[in-house]
Amino acid sequence: MTGLFRACTGLILWAAIFSLLYAVEGLGCANGWAIATLRIVLVAIWLAGLAVLGWLSWRWWPIRGSAMIDRMAGIIALVGLVSTVWTGFPVAILIACI
Amino acid sequence: MKALRLHREFSKIWGTQRGWRGSIESVNHSDIGKRLMLSAFFFFLVGGVLSMLIRAQLATPDSAFAGPEVYNQIFTMHGSIMMFLFAIPMFEGFAIYMLPKMLGARDLAFPRISAYGWWCYLFGASMLCVSMLLGLAPDSGWFMYTPLSSKPYSPGINSDFWLIGITFVEVSAIAAAVDITVSILKMRAPGMTLAKMPLFAWYLLVTAVMMLIGFPPLILGSILLELERAFGWPFFDVTRGGDSLLWQHLFWLFGHPEVYIIFLPAAGAISMIIPVMARTKIVGYGAIVAAIIALGFLSFGLWVHHMFTVGIPHTALAFFSAASTLVAIPTGVQIFAWLGTLWAGRPQMKLPMLHLVGFFVTFVMGGLTGVMVAVVPFDWQAHDSAFITAHLHYVLFGGFVFPMFAAVYYWMPQITGRARWFKLGEVAFWLIFIGFHATFFLMHLVGLLGQPRRIETYPAEVGWTWINLISSIGSFVLAIGIALFVVDIALQLWLAHRSKRNPWGASTLEWAMMQPSPTYNIAAIPTVEDRDPLEKQPDLALRLARGEGYLATPRNNWRETLAIDTATARVDHVIILPGNTRLPLWTGLVTGLFFLAILIKLYWVVPIAAVGVTVLAWRWAWVLGHRETVGEVDIGQGERALTHPECDDRPGWWGSVFLLAADGTFFASLLFGYAFLWTIAPNWPPPALIESSFAALALGMAGALLAGAVRGKRFAGPAGFAGTAAGLAVAALVLIFALVRAPSPTDHAYGAMLAVLASYALLHLFIATVMIGFVWMRSRAGRPESGLRSERRIVRLWTDYAALVAGAGVLAIELPGWIA
Numbered sequence: 027m028t029g030l031f032r033a034c035t036g037l038i039l040w041a042a043i044f045s046l047l048y049a050v051e052g053l054g055c056a057n058g059w060a061i062a063t064l065r066i067v068l069v070a071i072w073l074a075g076l077a078v079l080g081w082l083s084w085r086w087w088p089i090r091g092s093a094m095i096d097r098m099a100g101i102i103a104l105v106g107l108v109s110t111v112w113t114g115f116p117v118a119i120l121i122a123c124i
Numbered sequence: 125m126k127a128l129r130l131h132r133e134f135s136k137i138w139g140t141q142r143g144w145r146g147s148i149e150s151v152n153h154s155d156i157g158k159r160l161m162l163s164a165f166f167f168f169l170v171g172g173v174l175s176m177l178i179r180a181q182l183a184t185p186d187s188a189f190a191g192p193e194v195y196n197q198i199f200t201m202h203g204s205i206m207m208f209l210f211a212i213p214m215f216e217g218f219a220i221y222m223l224p225k226m227l228g229a230r231d232l233a234f235p236r237i238s239a240y241g242w243w244c245y246l247f248g249a250s251m252l253c254v255s256m257l258l259g260l261a262p263d264s265g266w267f268m269y270t271p272l273s274s275k276p277y278s279p280g281i282n283s284d285f286w287l288i289g290i291t292f293v294e295v296s297a298i299a300a301a302v303d304i305t306v307s308i309l310k311m312r313a314p315g316m317t318l319a320k321m322p323l324f325a326w327y328l329l330v331t332a333v334m335m336l337i338g339f340p341p342l343i344l345g346s347i348l349l350e351l352e353r354a355f356g357w358p359f360f361d362v363t364r365g366g367d368s369l370l371w372q373h374l375f376w377l378f379g380h381p382e383v384y385i386i387f388l389p390a391a392g393a394i395s396m397i398i399p400v401m402a403r404t405k406i407v408g409y410g411a412i413v414a415a416i417i418a419l420g421f422l423s424f425g426l427w428v429h430h431m432f433t434v435g436i437p438h439t440a441l442a443f444f445s446a447a448s449t450l451v452a453i454p455t456g457v458q459i460f461a462w463l464g465t466l467w468a469g470r471p472q473m474k475l476p477m478l479h480l481v482g483f484f485v486t487f488v489m490g491g492l493t494g495v496m497v498a499v500v501p502f503d504w505q506a507h508d509s510a511f512i513t514a515h516l517h518y519v520l521f522g523g524f525v526f527p528m529f530a531a532v533y534y535w536m537p538q539i540t541g542r543a544r545w546f547k548l549g550e551v552a553f554w555l556i557f558i559g560f561h562a563t564f565f566l567m568h569l570v571g572l573l574g575q576p577r578r579i580e581t582y583p584a585e586v587g588w589t590w591i592n593l594i595s596s597i598g599s600f601v602l603a604i605g606i607a608l609f610v611v612d613i614a615l616q617l618w619l620a621h622r623s624k625r626n627p628w629g630a631s632t633l634e635w636a637m638m639q640p641s642p643t644y645n646i647a648a649i650p651t652v653e654d655r656d657p658l659e660k661q662p663d664l665a666l667r668l669a670r671g672e673g674y675l676a677t678p679r680n681n682w683r684e685t686l687a688i689d690t691a692t693a694r695v696d697h698v699i700i701l702p703g704n705t706r707l708p709l710w711t712g713l714v715t716g717l718f719f720l721a722i723l724i725k726l727y728w729v730v731p732i733a734a735v736g737v738t739v740l741a742w743r744w745a746w747v748l749g750h751r752e753t754v755g756e757v758d759i760g761q762g763e764r765a766l767t768h769p770e771c772d773d774r775p776g777w778w779g780s781v782f783l784l785a786a787d788g789t790f791f792a793s794l795l796f797g798y799a800f801l802w803t804i805a806p807n808w809p810p811p812a813l814i815e816s817s818f819a820a821l822a823l824g825m826a827g828a829l830l831a832g833a834v835r836g837k838r839f840a841g842p843a844g845f846a847g848t849a850a851g852l853a854v855a856a857l858v859l860i861f862a863l864v865r866a867p868s869p870t871d872h873a874y875g876a877m878l879a880v881l882a883s884y885a886l887l888h889l890f891i892a893t894v895m896i897g898f899v900w901m902r903s904r905a906g907r908p909e910s911g912l913r914s915e916r917r918i919v920r921l922w923t924d925y926a927a928l929v930a931g932a933g934v935l936a937i938e939l940p941g942w943i944a
């Protein structure tokens with residue numbers, strides 16, 4: 027069961043970062059945070075998430091001959107990394123709260 | 125001769141009594157699966173008739189065929205039936221029927237739960253049908269947006285029918301999801317590691333987990349809306365601190381994953397059929413598994429794309445737009461893997477393949493319009509227009525109905541033992557294919573010309589007449605095609621000659637048994653060495669029938685099947701499944717009484733029904749387990765193993781883990797709703813907060829900690845029980861005290877949220893207390909310690925969860941008041 031959980035970790039992290047970005051954005055806009063502060067916080071969360079997922083992708087990258095479920099952990103970590111790059115990049119380029 | 129003897133002996137143990145008594149008692153997965161599929165198909169036809177009424181209404185401008193009141197009921201019921209009474213139960217039925225056969229098991233992990241789910245589905249669906257016959261059907265659209273579905277704008281009982289009927293049906297979906305998850309993880313044939321599972325099992329595993337996470341937000345939303353409608357608790361009423369957007373969030377948190385919950389099982393069927401039709405092996409097994417897992421997660425990041433026009437900040441829109449485009453990639457990976465398989469093999473254009481061609485064409489078109497509406501500016505133009513109706517039908521009909529037809533033709537010989545004889549199927553396919561595209565392709569155009577969805581009529585001057593007329597003619601061609609399909613299948617069922625075994629030359633285990641399959645599936649459980657067990661051993665069916673494998677000796681009237689270790693697929697223990705019983709029927713009836721009493725506002729009956737369900741649940745668990753220690757038993761192949769009541773890792777433990785995962789999602793959704801209202805809804809902060817009480821906060825946390833503190837062997841002793849019960853009681857008192865102090869739930873959404881939070885935690889404290897009482901009584905009744913140990917482990921898990929939600933509930937209730 028641990029192997030299965032590990033295989034999903036990359037996307038569990040993606041989901042966590044995605045939810046956190048959405049929640050912080052909603053919270054910041056509702057409470058009238060300064061736009062610059064909000065952007066710094068959002069970009070910091072995004073980059074921190076990318077760093078963790080990047081490290082995991084490197085660390086878990088499949089070794090030839092390993093079991094499928096172990097290879098899956100590395101592949102899904104990379105999928106999580108690419109997904110986080112793609113779904114999170116708006117925080118770096120768009121103006122929040124409009 | 126040995127095969128015949130084994131067949132007789134196993135049939136005696138696993139069989140069902142003839143006649144209606146047998147029918148209502150059966151818990152066999154083949155019976156339940158077939159019932160679900162048949163009833164889901166019946167509802168598909170009912171939904172189809174409703175769609176013909178819709179097209180009859182829209183065929184001409186200024187139509188007087190149905191008035192707006194009736195028309196609203198028709199389109200609401202069409203959507204609701206197709207989603208909740210057809211698509212989900214259809215694949216549940218198929219999974220319940222087919223999974224054990226594919227995995228090399230004799231039944232699912234929880235046969236009585238499967239049967240209970242079936243009764244809940246039947247009663248819930250009947251409730252909705254009765255509403256239609258009475259002319260009181262839901263009429264606020266299949267996604268029941270507030271405030272339209274709220275009391276002031278829908279004062280009748282119509283919306284209540286939807287909220288209560290659908291919640292009742294969802295009970296069956298959650299039951300099936302737990303059953304499927306545990307069965308796939310624990311009940312595969314020995315040797316069948318996750319990497320050797322048929323792809324269909326991977327698809328179902330991800331789908332079932334998605335159901336556990338996706339359905340609770342809808343169940344929560346339905347409960348909150350019913351509380352608002354029945355008692356005036358204003359969760360969605362903006363004037364009193366509610367927010368109608370909360371409904372949209374909760375609904376689409378379920379609603380978008382739902383699309384994938386419907387598509388993935390169909391894709392699982394496709395992944396099984398295509399390699400057989402192409403006479404080769406699937407290309408990119410690992411890539412497909414990665415794509416399924418990716419879809420399972422990414423599909424939860426799309427829900428806001430249904431809400432692009434409601435006024436959410438652009439950055440947030442961009443997250444969801446990006447995720448919506450991203451999800452096309454894992455879908456594309458599967459499409460290319462299937463195309464690659466066809467390319468690598470020697471495809472035969474048999475009838476299942478013809479339907480899969482229909483799937484490819486239709487689903488890819490639906491996917492492409494999906495990417496279009498994922499882009500915010502386009503969505504702003506197309507939102508709520510017939511373009512969306514066209515898109516969703518391309519995705520759902522393409523992604524579910526065509527594969528379903530392919531699956532029916534592919535697996536019918538397995539289910540009925542008969543070959544297809546009449547050749548109506550090809551004609552039916554072309555009528556369905558042409559009819560479908562004539563109906564829905566044009567809807568894209570009329571949508572772009574400005575026709576909104578769900579309008580009951582339109583004036584001739586707007587220029588939509590010809591398109592609508594052709595659409596309507598197309599829909600009737602489609603209906604004739606489906607009628608021909610029904611005739612074709614009926615002829616196969618009753619008139620066709622016997623099919624030879626494994627007519628397609630498939631290599632998976634569901635073909636390694638008699639056709640139609642016997643009640644016990646296989647007389648011996650095989651050892652699996654690769655993904656295509658029948659390829660190397662074409663005579664496997666005969667060898668299993670002769671008892672060459674595990675558990676081939678019937679004994680003690682036990683319904684035995686094997687449990688494995690999830691990762692290594694080594695034999696772990698023997699599961700003894702319960703036999704036929706009326707308990708699921710009675711529990712379903714009493715659950716039905718519970719929901720019916722809420723619907724017709726006989727509130728005094730509700731607690732009686734709740735007590736009834738508790739008593740039946742007690743009985744349900746009491747009849748399980750051994751009266752004496754059994755120890756290891758012979759399982760054949762020179763091996764021995766323990767039986768499940770004497771194992772910590774028993775199915776009940778895993779069932780509880782996954783049920784609690786769903787329950788936890790429900791609680792998380794509730795906390796999300798609370799936080800959402802607090803930050804986003806107008807008219808917050810509330811006029812009055814709960815009176816701060818540090819004592820309540822401290823006592824509540826202490827109670828929760830105490831309830832969770834007693835662990836291990838100490839939990840078995842009287843002191844451990846007493847300590848845990850005391851912790852639960854303290855937490856319960858604090859929560860009751862909070863209910864007394866909280867502002868009235870009818871004044872503001874804040875008070876209503878506190879009441880729901882406290883009630884939820886109290887319910888779980890009650891469940892934990894009953895469970896502790898249960899194991900205590902079992903101990904007093906002299907049940908052996910070998911079985912009590914694993915039961916206590918399950919109770920500990922539920923008690924931990926109760927302590928957790930009680931602690932979190934106390935914090936969520938008390939902390940804001942105390943800080944302020």
